[in-house]
Amino acid sequence: MTIVSILIPHFNDPDGLALTLRSVEAQTWKGDREVVVVDDGSKPEVQARLEEVVEASSERVRLVRNPQNRGRPYTRNVLLDSADGKYITWCDAGDEFYPEKLERQLEGLYRARFVGYQANVWCICNYDMHWANRRATGRNQEVNGDLLGNLMLSTLRAYLFTLLGSTQSFRDVGYFDTNLPRLQDLDFFIRFVTKGGMFVLPSTHTPLCVYHKSDVGKAGDEILRCSKYIYKKHEAALMTHSRRFRRNRQFDHYMLAARFTANNNDLLKTIRYRATAAFYSPVAFSRRLPELVRR
Amino acid sequence: MKLEIVTGECLRPRRLTRPRMETIANAIHPGAKVPHLVWASVDDDPYYDAFFFADPSETEARTALALEYFVDAYASDDVLCLPLPVEPGAALDTFVDRGRAVLGPDSVSCVRWSLSANSDAVMIALGRTDPSSSRSIYLDDLDVPEDVQLALLSNYTRAILRLGHARVREATIFGGGPRAELVADHLERNHLLVRPDVPPAKILSELAPGGSLFTVLSGPITEMPR
Numbered sequence: 001m002t003i004v005s006i007l008i009p010h011f012n013d014p015d016g017l018a019l020t021l022r023s024v025e026a027q028t029w030k031g032d033r034e035v036v037v038v039d040d041g042s043k044p045e046v047q048a049r050l051e052e053v054v055e056a057s058s059e060r061v062r063l064v065r066n067p068q069n070r071g072r073p074y075t076r077n078v079l080l081d082s083a084d085g086k087y088i089t090w091c092d093a094g095d096e097f098y099p100e101k102l103e104r105q106l107e108g109l110y111r112a113r114f115v116g117y118q119a120n121v122w123c124i125c126n127y128d129m130h131w132a133n134r135r136a137t138g139r140n141q142e143v144n145g146d147l148l149g150n151l152m153l154s155t156l157r158a159y160l161f162t163l164l165g166s167t168q169s170f171r172d173v174g175y176f177d178t179n180l181p182r183l184q185d186l187d188f189f190i191r192f193v194t195k196g197g198m199f200v201l202p203s204t205h206t207p208l209c210v211y212h213k214s215d216v217g218k219a220g221d222e223i224l225r226c227s228k229y230i231y232k233k234h235e236a237a238l239m240t241h242s243r244r245f246r247r248n249r250q251f252d253h254y255m256l257a258a259r260f261t262a263n264n265n266d267l268l269k270t271i272r273y274r275a276t277a278a279f280y281s282p283v284a285f286s287r288r289l290p291e292l293v294r295r
Numbered sequence: 296m297k298l299e300i301v302t303g304e305c306l307r308p309r310r311l312t313r314p315r316m317e318t319i320a321n322a323i324h325p326g327a328k329v330p331h332l333v334w335a336s337v338d339d340d341p342y343y344d345a346f347f348f349a350d351p352s353e354t355e356a357r358t359a360l361a362l363e364y365f366v367d368a369y370a371s372d373d374v375l376c377l378p379l380p381v382e383p384g385a386a387l388d389t390f391v392d393r394g395r396a397v398l399g400p401d402s403v404s405c406v407r408w409s410l411s412a413n414s415d416a417v418m419i420a421l422g423r424t425d426p427s428s429s430r431s432i433y434l435d436d437l438d439v440p441e442d443v444q445l446a447l448l449s450n451y452t453r454a455i456l457r458l459g460h461a462r463v464r465e466a467t468i469f470g471g472g473p474r475a476e477l478v479a480d481h482l483e484r485n486h487l488l489v490r491p492d493v494p495p496a497k498i499l500s501e502l503a504p505g506g507s508l509f510t511v512l513s514g515p516i517t518e519m520p521r
Contacts, residue, residue: 001366003366003367029368030369030370031367031368031369031370032370032371086367087367103368106364106367106368107331107333107334107368108334110332110334110335110360110364111333111334111335113360114334114335114357114360203333203334
């Protein structure tokens with residue numbers, strides 16, 4: 001019986017996939033597991049290397065192929081449908097689990113059941129954020145209090161690879177929204193929370209996985225459109241928060257888009273987005289100004 | 296997966312640490328693991344009596360949860376040693392039955408860890424319940440560290456006093472009430488232990504009215520607790 005399905009979307013990055021698979025192989029948890037890789041229509045010249053990486057792995061890897069590039073949310077839906085395990089965890093090709101991740105998170109899920117959690121529960125872990133050419137820094141996840149607020153404030157980051165949960169709990173949320181080429185995981189988390197989902201942390205606060213992050217090639221316009229779409233989609237839930245809180249989230253949308261355009265050297269759009277952010281929240285912008293100038 | 300449930304008086308009340316328990320488990324079954332149930336206890340205790348000493352209405356759910364966890368967390372060829380310092384009885388039988396239902400009829404066995412064949416005979420002579428329900432393994436054949444030996448001997452001494460108290464009731468050196476525990480605490484404070492080589496007949500005679508524990512201890516006793 002497969003206990004854990006490790007779901008990996010892949011697109012044109014076989015070496016990243018090899019890195020991810022090595023981190024899966026190093027897990028201290030040795031129970032029955034499968035790795036499902038869905039290749040989202042990678043270039044033909046990558047296919048041979050992809051197969052080589054899959055065959056070289058000591059893990060039980062199932063490779064599924066999208067006939068053409070369909071985007072991340074569609075690929076994640078294929079993964080969700082393909083999982084045979086009792087539990088699911090995710091990892092994008094190029095990111096890594098630390099060795100104790102699955103062991104600690106499985107314990108976390110059992111602790112939740114032991115103390116009587118009845119609702120759908122995901123065990124979420126702290127993680128390292130590793131920007132290209134910088135040192136990895138630990139990020140903590142805030143799982144107490146107003147979960148929707150935490151998600152919108154990013155004190156609880158909607159990263160799928162920080163999760164372990166029952167397969168049913170993921171399927172209960174539904175499919176990933178294919179209108180969201182970016183931030184579909186944030187939408188997924190919000191839907192989980194609004195359906196009464198809860199998060200628990202494992203018994204350790206040390207990061208259990210690392211996100212190798214880069215904004216290069218990611219369009220700020222697309223991020224902005226997606227964050228606005230999510231805001232609109234969940235407006236009813238967000239109306240439970242203050243007007244100031246909601247205005248500050250508009251500020252966040254533009255600052256996030258500006259970060260992407262800045263990292264892709266699009267100066268004009270960066271200025272435009274930052275100016276719009278300043279319009280929504282001059283106070284928050286003035287607080288961020290020294291940091292922006294320093295960069 | 297094989298699950299070996301370990302019982303025995305020498306496991307409590309002084310509890311062995313996880314590394315010590317793992318050492319003993321490994322000496323008996325090379326490669327055996329003492330499963331981590333850190334989610335069920337606060338201090339990484341290797342014992343699993345949280346499943347037995349809970350509210351009885353919760354025992355069934357907790358047992359089911361533990362067994363499900365073993366299946367989820369360990370490989371199918373693992374041998375797990377599960378220390379459950381409880382007396383044979385309905386709760387243990389239920390655990391074993393459920394274990395067999397989940398893991399397979401031949402996958403669960405019960406073993407009693409004793410210090411030696413002599414200590415096992417003493418316990419049986421003193422009326423330990425149902426000695427035939429599980430096979431015994433003697434720890435004096437193993438290379439057990441000194442601190443572990445002392446802990447096990449201390450537990451053995453207390454088990455003798457408890458069983459002796461239950462056996463002879465009021466007409467004994469113990470008097471009434473919790474006297475056995477007081478005596479055991481006193482002996483432990485003074486580093487006095489019942490010698491593991493004292494035969495059952497001698498222990499029985501010294502616990503009977505008119506007997507004296509002094510002759511079976513590891514050292515002279517200067518005073519008894521009041």
